[in-house]
Amino acid sequence: MANISRRGLFGALGALAVPHWFPRMAFAAPAELATGTDTLICVFLRGGADGLNVVVPFGDSHYYRNRPTLAIREPGGGGGRALNLNGFFGLHPALGRLKELYDDGVLAAVQATGSTAGRHSHFDAMDFMERGTPGERKLVSGWIGRHLASLTSANDSPFRAVGFGQIVQASLRGPVPATALASISDFHLQGFEAERFQATLAGLYSGSSFLDVQALTTFGAVSRLAAANPGQYEPGNGAAYPDSDFGSAMRQVAQIVKADLGLEVACVDVGGWDTHEEQGGKTGYMADLLADLAAGLHAFYTDLEDRMGRITVLTMTEFGRRPEENASAGTDHGVASFMFALGGGINGGKVHGTWPGLAPQALDEGDLAVTTEYRAVLAEIVQKRLGNPRLGDVFPGIGNPSFLGICREG
Amino acid sequence: MKDGSLTRRGVVTGTAAGLAAAALARALPAATLPDRGALRSRLLPLEEIESLRAPFSRSTDPVAHLLHRATFGVRPGELERARQLGVEGWLDEQLDPDGIDDGIDEKVAGLFPSLRLSAPALLALSEDREDGGYQNAMELKKATLYRALFSKRQLYEVMVEFWSNHFSIYHFKDVCADLKTVDDREVIRPRALGRFRDLLHASARSPAMLYFLDNASNVKGGPNENYARELMELHTIGVDGGYTQKDVVEVARCFTGWTITLWEEGGKNGTFRFDRDSHDEGRKTVLGLPIAGGRPGNVDARRVVDLLASHPACARFISTKLCRRFVADNPPQSIVDSTVATFRATDGDIKAVLRTIFTSAEFAAAADQKLKRPFEFVVSALRTLDARVAPEAVESLIWPLYSLGQVPFEWELPDGYPDVGVSWASTNGLLNRWNLGSTLLLNWYDGVNIPVRALVRRTRAKTPAGLVDGFAALLLQRGLDAPDRERLAAHVAAGRAPDAPAPAWFLNQKAQELVALLLGSPYFQWR
Numbered sequence: 001m002a003n004i005s006r007r008g009l010f011g012a013l014g015a016l017a018v019p020h021w022f023p024r025m026a027f028a029a030p031a032e033l034a035t036g037t038d039t040l041i042c043v044f045l046r047g048g049a050d051g052l053n054v055v056v057p058f059g060d061s062h063y064y065r066n067r068p069t070l071a072i073r074e075p076g077g078g079g080g081r082a083l084n085l086n087g088f089f090g091l092h093p094a095l096g097r098l099k100e101l102y103d104d105g106v107l108a109a110v111q112a113t114g115s116t117a118g119r120h121s122h123f124d125a126m127d128f129m130e131r132g133t134p135g136e137r138k139l140v141s142g143w144i145g146r147h148l149a150s151l152t153s154a155n156d157s158p159f160r161a162v163g164f165g166q167i168v169q170a171s172l173r174g175p176v177p178a179t180a181l182a183s184i185s186d187f188h189l190q191g192f193e194a195e196r197f198q199a200t201l202a203g204l205y206s207g208s209s210f211l212d213v214q215a216l217t218t219f220g221a222v223s224r225l226a227a228a229n230p231g232q233y234e235p236g237n238g239a240a241y242p243d244s245d246f247g248s249a250m251r252q253v254a255q256i257v258k259a260d261l262g263l264e265v266a267c268v269d270v271g272g273w274d275t276h277e278e279q280g281g282k283t284g285y286m287a288d289l290l291a292d293l294a295a296g297l298h299a300f301y302t303d304l305e306d307r308m309g310r311i312t313v314l315t316m317t318e319f320g321r322r323p324e325e326n327a328s329a330g331t332d333h334g335v336a337s338f339m340f341a342l343g344g345g346i347n348g349g350k351v352h353g354t355w356p357g358l359a360p361q362a363l364d365e366g367d368l369a370v371t372t373e374y375r376a377v378l379a380e381i382v383q384k385r386l387g388n389p390r391l392g393d394v395f396p397g398i399g400n401p402s403f404l405g406i407c408r409e410g
Numbered sequence: 411m412k413d414g415s416l417t418r419r420g421v422v423t424g425t426a427a428g429l430a431a432a433a434l435a436r437a438l439p440a441a442t443l444p445d446r447g448a449l450r451s452r453l454l455p456l457e458e459i460e461s462l463r464a465p466f467s468r469s470t471d472p473v474a475h476l477l478h479r480a481t482f483g484v485r486p487g488e489l490e491r492a493r494q495l496g497v498e499g500w501l502d503e504q505l506d507p508d509g510i511d512d513g514i515d516e517k518v519a520g521l522f523p524s525l526r527l528s529a530p531a532l533l534a535l536s537e538d539r540e541d542g543g544y545q546n547a548m549e550l551k552k553a554t555l556y557r558a559l560f561s562k563r564q565l566y567e568v569m570v571e572f573w574s575n576h577f578s579i580y581h582f583k584d585v586c587a588d589l590k591t592v593d594d595r596e597v598i599r600p601r602a603l604g605r606f607r608d609l610l611h612a613s614a615r616s617p618a619m620l621y622f623l624d625n626a627s628n629v630k631g632g633p634n635e636n637y638a639r640e641l642m643e644l645h646t647i648g649v650d651g652g653y654t655q656k657d658v659v660e661v662a663r664c665f666t667g668w669t670i671t672l673w674e675e676g677g678k679n680g681t682f683r684f685d686r687d688s689h690d691e692g693r694k695t696v697l698g699l700p701i702a703g704g705r706p707g708n709v710d711a712r713r714v715v716d717l718l719a720s721h722p723a724c725a726r727f728i729s730t731k732l733c734r735r736f737v738a739d740n741p742p743q744s745i746v747d748s749t750v751a752t753f754r755a756t757d758g759d760i761k762a763v764l765r766t767i768f769t770s771a772e773f774a775a776a777a778d779q780k781l782k783r784p785f786e787f788v789v790s791a792l793r794t795l796d797a798r799v800a801p802e803a804v805e806s807l808i809w810p811l812y813s814l815g816q817v818p819f820e821w822e823l824p825d826g827y828p829d830v831g832v833s834w835a836s837t838n839g840l841l842n843r844w845n846l847g848s849t850l851l852l853n854w855y856d857g858v859n860i861p862v863r864a865l866v867r868r869t870r871a872k873t874p875a876g877l878v879d880g881f882a883a884l885l886l887q888r889g890l891d892a893p894d895r896e897r898l899a900a901h902v903a904a905g906r907a908p909d910a911p912a913p914a915w916f917l918n919q920k921a922q923e924l925v926a927l928l929l930g931s932p933y934f935q936w937r
Contacts, residue, residue, distance in 0.1 A: 046823065120639065120658070121649050123825055140459040158837070166784075166815025167833050175453035180836035186813065187841065191848020192926055200901040202895055204931045209465035211781070211835050211932055212456035217452075218837040271822045276624040276636040278520065327632025328624060331641070365655065405452075 036410070037387040038312045038345060040265045041253055041300075042144065043246075044130075045293075045317040047274030048122060050331055051338035052323060052368065053286060054095070055109045055351060059088035062358035066323040070281050070331070080282035089351045093282050094290040097298035101342060105349040106301070106308065108406055110339040112353050113372040114319055115363070120333040122274070125318035130170035132375060132395050133204055142263050143375075145174020147382055150393040157262030158221035164249045169267040177217040178265075184252050187225055228259040239303035242295040246270045250300045257304060257311070259269070264386075265377065271407060277330040297342060309344035312385045312407070314378075321369055323358050334365035339377055345385050345407050352404040376401040384409045462831035463840045464778040464936045466891050474887035475777040476768060478937040479736050480504065481564035483790030486868060489887050501768055504565035505603065505761045512562035521556065521801045522549040525591060529617060529680030532588035538832045541589025547819070550591050551581075552804045554818045555811075558789045559799060569602040569760070570594075571785070572735055574819070577613045577645060578826035579622045581819035585672065589618035589680050590819055591781060606728060606758030607719035610645065611764035614715050615682050617670040623824060626669045628662055630690035638662035640824045642718065657697055664701060664710035684708040697721070725753040729763065731829075736767050738779040739830040745772035778936045781831030784814030786937060787843055791850065791929050794885050795860045803857025813842040847929030850924045866921045871913045874903035874920065881924055886933045898927060 032214075057063050058074035072092055075084035082090025083099045089111065091099050101107035117134030118124030128134045132143025141149070148161055160176035162356075163169045171177040181187060189198065205215035233255045241247035249268045256263050272289055279286045300309060320337030336356075342348075356362050356369040363369065379391045380403040391398055455463075469475065471581040473492050477484045480501075492500045503510065519526055524535065524546045536543040554574075559565050577598070579590050597616045613619050623637035638661035643649045667689030671678040678904050689707035693700065699717060718724055729749035733741035744766065752759075752766040767773055782790065788810055792799065799807065811817045815838070821827045822893045828834070850860055869880025878898045882890050890898065900907035903919045906912055928934055 118649075120655060121643055122823065123643070124649050140456055163836075166813075166836065166838050167828065168836050173459055173832070174454055177452075177454050179836075181837035182813065182815070182838050187838075189841070189848075190845040191852050191854070192923055196901065196904075197923060197927070200897060201930050203897050204927070205465075205467040208452070208455065209932075210454055210462050210832070211598055211840075212454045212465050213454050214835050214837055215840055215932075218840045221837055222607045222841065263768065274636075274823075276628050276634050325632070326634050328627035328634045330624070330627075330634065332635045 021163040026072050036310070037264075038261050038310050038343065038381075038385040039257060040144075040386060041250075041311065042169075042265065042267045043293075043297075043313065043315040044127070044169065044171075044267065044269050045273045045315060046122075047269045047317075048125075048319045048321060048333055049273040049337055050279065050286065050321040050334075051111065051317075051336065052279070052320065053090065054290065055085075055111045055338045055360065056082040056090045056091050056092060057088065057111070057355065058090050060355070060358050061361075063323070066358060067325050068331055070279060070325045072282055078153065085351055088355070089388075092141075092287065092290050093323035094287040095294045097294040098340070101301060102349055106344060106346055107340060107342045108348045108350050108352055110341070110352045110372055110404065110406065112336045112356050112368060112370060112379055113339055113374050114336045114370045114385075115374055116335055116370060118318070119335060120319070122318055122333075127170065129316070129318055129374065132171070132378065133397075134373075134375070141174040142169070142171035142363065143378065144169075144171045144267070145176065147179075147252065147386065147388055147394045148176040148265065149174050150390045151388055153264075155262045155264065157257060158217045159342045160264050162253075162256065162263060162266045164252070164266065164268045167267065170315040172265070172267055177213055178267075179217060179221045181221075181252070184225065184230055184255060188222055188381075196272060207353060214338060224261055225259075228261055229261050230255050235251060235299065235303040237302045237305055239299040240295075241299040241303075242292050244292045244296070246292055246296045247299065250296045254300055254303045257307065261369055269295075275321065275327070275330050276332060277328040279330045297340070301342060308342075312343035312345060313383055314342075314381060315340040316374065322366060323363065323368055326365070336370040339370075339374070341377070341381070341406055343385070345410060347405055347407060352406050372404060373401070376403065377406060380404065380406055435588045445785050450739075451461075459832045460830075461779070462781055462835060465932050466778075466894070469777050469886075469888040471887065472774055473500070475774070476500065477887070478777075479773075479780070480568060480768065481793075482558045482568060482786060483793030484887055485793050486796050486865070486884060492509055497769065501565075501765060504563070505764065507563035507566035507603065510563050512560075514557055514561040514563070517560075518553045518556060521804075522553045524549045525553055525595065527591070529592045530677045532591055533585065533679045536588050538550070543585065544671075546591055547587040548805065548808075550594060551808055551818045554594075555789070555807060556799075556801075556804050557875050558655055558785070559792055559797075565764070566602060569764075571818075572596055572732070573598050573602050573609065575821075575826035575829075576731065577609075577616075577619065577809070577818060578821055580822050580824075581616050583622055585680065586622050586797050589616075589621060592616075592617070592680070603764075606724075606753075606760060607716070609760075610651060610719050611712070611715050613645070614641070614665075614711065615668070617680050617682055620668060620670055622652055625665055626672075628666050628668065629685075629688035630663070630666045633659060633662035633666055633690070635659060635662045638665055641714075644825055646718040647721050647723035648726065648727035651721065651727065658788065660694045660696050660701075661714055662693050663690045664696065664714045665694070667707060668711055719758065722754070725750045725758070728758070729753050730872050732763060732767060732830055736764075737770075737773050737776045739832075741776075742772050743863065745770050752852060780937050781834055782814035782935055783827065783829070783834055783936050784811055784839065784843075785818070787935065788846065789918040790937070791847065791934070792858075795850075795865065797850070798859040800857035803855060806855050807858065810842065810846045814839060814846075843935065844930040847926040850929075851926045860925070862921050862925065865925075866914075871917055873909050874906060874912055874917070875899040875908040877902055877921060877924060881928055882933075885925070885928050888933070890933065894931070894933075898924065901927065 026365050056072045064071050073081045075082050075090050084090045115134045117128040129143050158179050161172050163172050163178050163180050166182050168178050168180045171257045204213045241251040253266045269298050275286050316339050317337050321331035321334040354371040356371050379401050382388050384407050532546050561567050581587055593616045597612040624634045625637035628634040635658050639658045642653050667685040669683050669685050671683045691703050691707050693703045701713055730746050733746050749766050751762050756762040871877040871880040902924050
């Protein structure tokens with residue numbers, strides 16, 4: 001088995017006896033990896049982030065009718081108002097650091113994007129979004145997992161795909177093992193360190209089951225990390241990561257990027273966006289979350305500025321929130337929301353997408369309508385920045401999505 | 411973590427040397443590394459994502475299987491005792507926890523005094539401490555761990571954990587840090603083996619739940635849908651249970667005015683309150699059934715709870731979840747069906763439902779199909795090793811749970827910790843499991859003592875191979891597959907003949923590493 005290539009393995013899998021319930025795999029023969037591709041950092045805002053108060057449609061008067069207490073005021077004199085992007089949309093005032101990146105042309109926003117699959121349910125909506133198969137559970141893998149599997153790659157690093165946290169994100173599920181990493185400084189073997197001990201332990205995991213492969217990946221990740229000796233990390237260009245879980249995760253992503261450990265995809269989660277109550281407006285609970293998000297992304301960009309030509313950061317969330325605020329000074333589950341894309345290959349300084357409007361007749365059962373299905377954004381990144389033309393493997397049934405032009409080829 | 415000053419540093423032996431050792435990254439020597447080719451060719455078997463496969467032969471002992479699923483770990487001697495009782499006898503005993511006198515309540519109350527406090531007293535205490543409820547929350551976590559470790563009412567504790575996860579409340583959403591203590595004591599524990607309907611009613615009135623899912627601010631005119639949606643999606647009928655967005659709004663309207671008293675003078679802070687003024691008295695329709703509205707308005711929500719508890723989709727949703735916990739990640743349809751039948755015939759009698767599951771053929775055929783979740787791994791390691799844990803050391807055992815990702819009451823979303831293997835079979839999980847095994851045996855945890863010598867004596871082993879067999883029986887309640895037995899026997903023998911008698915001092919010395927290897931082995935990751 002040692003010499004078998006991925007291509008060979010996939011060929012062989014078709015002939016394996018598999019249980020009848022086993023979903024048919026969508027893989028064709030893998031595509032050759034194009035030279036020079038981006039590292040993708042996928043930031044998932046868990047809980048359903050309120051896109052209307054992030055990329056604020058101050059030019060739509062219905063926004064203010066729906067949000068008597070929570071609305072962000074239109075740009076103008078004084079602080080605490082939306083940061084004007086294009087005369088219609090503005091960023092939340094806590095996103096000043098992102099406004100700089102937007103003005104520099106490396107940050108783009110997409111408004112009114114998402115999916116109606118799993119409508120209003122966190123768990124269904126996240127599940128479908130991470131599988132990348134809206135309304136469909138036939139495939140057990142995630143969209144990033146399928147992306148990795150659909151490429152022939154010489155990259156055998158256990159850091160090819162990294163999920164920050166204790167549990168690997170569902171989008172990374174697939175045949176290429178991803179490394180779950182909670183903390184670089186803790187990612188080493190403790191206690192019995194003798195070679196014999198570790199060899200015996202590794203020997204107990206010499207099979208081919210899921211757990212065996214994870215163990216093998218763990219040994220590989222530990223040894224490569226130790227060899228890279230990331231040690232004390234000093235961010236570049238004076239970048240200041242916020243002292244938060246998100247800041248720490250982004251800092252560690254940067255550390256892995258700079259250690260050249262073969263990182264192709266990293267997933268980072270940020271929780272707390274389920275703002276049913278007291279979400280705040282220009283200041284308050286959500287403003288604090290946004291400030292943290294902006295500080296983390298800005299620090300990451302600053303830290304890795306000379307590498308950002310080959311890095312794309314993407315934020316996503318399972319759904320947006322209802323335009324109409326509730327009586328608890330919060331917002332309930334909605335549908336369409338926003339995405340940010342950051343990187344040297346991004347057509348930044350723009351709000352992409354089509355604004356459906358917040359007039360009552362424009363709403364989808366009371367929710368902001370989806371005008372850009374989220375897979376169209378992901379597919380464009382996958383094709384143009386990750387160099388993977390096999391969109392049908394990554395997003396089965398997607399056909400030929402029309403791209404927004406969110407990024408450049410290359 | 412809530413309090414930035416608390417780090418895992420303070421936990422693992424306080425000595426500077428210990429800390430330095432812990433902090434040093436240790437490379438796996440190249441010789442033991444899988445070669446690059448091997449790594450490259452090893453792909454995850456996708457078919458296991460829905461149901462992991464234990465990479466060793468299935469164990470065949472029905473009593474051991476029952477203990478693996480229905481307890482937090484098998485203490486030395488417990489298997490023998492359970493064999494005498496038999497499956498039925500053991501279940502009879504465990505399903506009547508009041509008949510098991512283990513003195514645990516008194517002990518826990520003495521060690522963790524905030525467990526007995528009322529909601530107003532808990533809130534007042536945290537206000538005095540200005541710690542946002544951190545210490546009260548930590549006491550509940552410690553008590554939970556302590557009970558799992560030392561209570562003889564094991565199935566009861568397993569079910570308390572199940573329902574705590576089902577009605578998941580995130581500890582660090584403001585006052586939930588204090589109010590979860592009351593939820594644990596007055597909602598979950600009294601009904602963990604009762605009727606589901608009663609548990610649901612109690613949870614719906616639980617101040618911690620009302621606060622966590624924002625029903626405390628659900629008022630007429632602009633209902634907050636959070637609790638209403640999760641009540642249906644997560645607590646009762648499931649996302650495919652047949653409700654619509656309209657039903658969510660209608661249920662939310664029924665629950666308007668179900669709130670809690672907070673930040674007021676007088677002794678009622680943190681207690682349930684029905685606020686008639688903010689209740690929507692209009693007519694409602696939930697799942698096609700009319701709810702009259704009017705006064706007294708607090709019956710609307712009670713009707714909703716009854717309706718949901720009686721709904722066929724609820725019986726199926728809860729039964730499926732119990733079968734997933736106790737049988738397999740993807741339980742066979744037949745056992746789900748018979749569990750549903752019992753659930754419906756008994757109006758959700760949890761004891762009857764458990765009996766159906768544990769005495770089924772499907773259960774008997776499902777040994778080694780569940781990967782231990784981190785809490786189960788940590789507790790079972792300590793229980794099987796008969797660890798002595800000083801009360802003040804309990805806190806240090808919470809920290810590995812942070813590294814592993816399953817601390818009681820700290821799943822932020824309301825769906826509770828995942829209960830399928832694919833979520834926990836991660837690199838981070840394995841590494842931290844291995845490290846816990848090693849550091850426990852090296853006595854890095856002050857106040858936690860693993861009685862290795864006593865365990866060696868219990869094995870009566872005279873040879874390295876005998877030691878391996880003895881510890882496999884003690885820790886795993888089974889024998890090892892031949893290649894693994896050979897591998898471990900050779901490791902223990904360290905150049906001696908594995909089947910030749912070895913002196914006691916030698917076996918005692920080798921037992922530490924052997925136990926760490928067994929805890930880190932695939933066998934110990936399954937239940």
